Amino acid sequence: MSLDPRAFLRSLFDAAIAAAQPERVIAPHLPPPPKGRTVVIGAGKAGGAMAAAVDALWPADEPLSGLVVTRYDHVPPAYKAQPGRIEVVEAAHPVPDEAGAQAARRIAALTQGLTADDLVLCLISGGGSALLSMPAEGLTLEDKQRINQALLKSGANITEMNCVRKHLSAIKGGRLAAMCAPAQVVSLLISDVPGDDPSVIASGPTVADPSTCREALGILQRYRIEVPPAAAAGLRTGAFETPKPGDERLARNTLAMIATPQASLQAAAQAARAAGIAAHVLSDEIEGESREVGKVHAALARAVARRHEPFAKPCVILSGGETTVTVDKNARGRGGRATEFLLGCAVALQGEPGVWVLAGDTDGIDGIESNAGAIVTPDTLARAMALGRKPDEYLASHDAWSFFSGLNDLVVTGPTYTNVNDFRALLIL
Template sequence: MASGFDDAGARAALHRVFQAALAAADPLTALPAHLPEAPRGRCIVIGVGKAAAKMALAVERAWPDRALSGLIITTHGADVPDPPPGRRIAVRFGSHPVPDAAGAAAAAEMLGLLQGLSAEDLVLFLVSGGGSSLSTLPAVGLSLDDLMAVNRELLRSGAPIQEMNCIRKHLSAFSGGRVAAAAHPARVVTLAISDVPGDDPAVIASGPTVPDPTSFAEARALVAHYGMRLPPAVVRHLEEALEESPEPGDPRLAGAELRMIATPLMALRAMAREAEALGLAPLILGDALEGEAAQLGKVLAGIARSSASHGLPVGRPALILSGGETTVTLPPGASGRGGRSMEGLLGLALALGGLPGVWALMADTDGIDGRSEAAGAIAAPDTLARARAAGLDPRAMLAEHDSYGVFAAIGDLVVTGPTLTNVNDVRAVLVT
């Protein structure tokens, strides 16, 4: 069956495996099993990230009769359904990927909720990708405009997320373990949805409840390495290094727990199970593939070509799976709308050059790839031919970082809307 897929069947199979990834990362099903026992004292629920609203809804549904209070910060425009019997966890909104004043105010409000807690109280912290931007709260002596300028430089730099967050944590009053420190001596339990390579909790949303192993010196070195042009106040703050974020061994964080409820690898394994149900041989290359998006697309094309020609590293019919956060280094003035997934997919399509029998889907599990309304797109053996028939030059558009323009013009976008979860980008290459 699988080896006989036509174009419609191949596309349907790719959509099925992508939906399997989203289902595996759905907080409504993944979160309840990880909830801790009820506290003797108060229960305060706080959270940040693209999945925060759905994670909070899962808590409200799982604990319908428990006294809860708190708030979460999610993205402007997110669909936030009202839980029965009524909302107990307030919802605030912020901006991503560039922070705004609303998110900063909500982060300050959240820290205010943590004042005066006791060891009998529980703070349940819900964290997912995007939280760094949504809860951007400047350290003393810095302004939101300062941090917005920093964020623009970070996005321009092409630095991987771990390095971005090292810098962010040393300019913040919220991240890098500061939330857990503010909640001390209450018990802090973090439920996390990972969107970062390796699932390092110190990197997810810049680790508000976990110790920060990085230093001001490392942040300064990264700024110099990428040649970042930062506001004078930020440069001065990094040089003065007055107060390091809570480090490993800080007694205020000694009792904090972290429970990982969804990860990129969980999503990839769900995709692999769906592939097997479709009669395909799945191969997971890894959940932490990084590098420039278009170059990774070229590498995946080479693997697909080898699979089609030689049966290596997996014989066809196969589904080659991978995850991780690539980068797109933008030159000044770049205006393309495609994000990491679509840029990688166009790189793959160009490298394959119309090779028969190979289709691919690359998408961001949060439903938004780059500055577009699409989660990602699908490439087929005739992608380049159809694009050129529409008067487009795919190679030139890749150079201009406008992969979205290619896939939108030929009707191959994958549009889900915001999924209210986020386990990073997933990639599926179907070799029939």
């Protein structure tokens, strides 16, 4: 069998991303036009592409308007060049900025005056937590920025981070849907979280929130994150509590999960099998410290390469989820979850013959860098050592981006206009 491992792994990554494109998955989930108005609101890295898809599919003779916020440079070029009926604005991610705060205020204003005859389409995808920023009473945008930065560096998982975010927000944790009452609310979601919990995606702005102020306060204490007195008081007294399941204001809410990490992994598996390579999907819910998850994947790859267990080679092993990187206070490196996973994996593989690994974030941005991820080859460590690059030192300083950049092994896609979380593929030949 003649196979270019790099090209093959990249084709699987591309297949996973293609399976989550809004234009491919949104049509079956659109409701019929209502008797009254249709207002489109939303937030997330896929927001621009979702808005463009809705605009293209919604009947031309039916009224349609609204506002969606997405990350800077994440509006599809065609829609940016020729905007449609839904306005799309851009803001910062992962740390919120004033543009996101202004967008949140404008979105909240659009919910005023809605009637039972109106329909609100909420387009929600990963990244919405930062992009839809409306601080709770007594807090400022600067407060939210500091807390968000601390959470990102703490090693907290996405569920923990979003529990805190929604309780310190005036629009997340079901509050946006409550604003829309008595209109019908249909939320279309693209999942970027392990388990596809809709209350966690973008901090669940249109979903009843089962978590509590007490839990949010416990998370902040666990990770030793200081918050302003107003935040501590709001959490301690329960003043910042979110709408809970059974809240009457959310009675007319429905949701549809239009794209998921598992569906994208299955699309990659199908592409691999079509190329004659056996494919095995481990899980779309893998969490943990990125470098440690990398070591575990390396151990599995070695078992297949050396003992043909638990899978026979040649094969590709696929996984997804959302790992974390706990950043040391003195670390000054560059990189995100995918590259740190890969560097941990490369160190553990120790140049195992016949093993190639690609990992990337399906939104095209690993952390805050311009690459989606990178690739590990059997000679990664040898090439690095020849250049005087010591992998352990780069790992210690959380500088995986520099490590792989120096080897020309970064995977760069640009914005993909979707987001179904981490993608990992291990090819064993």
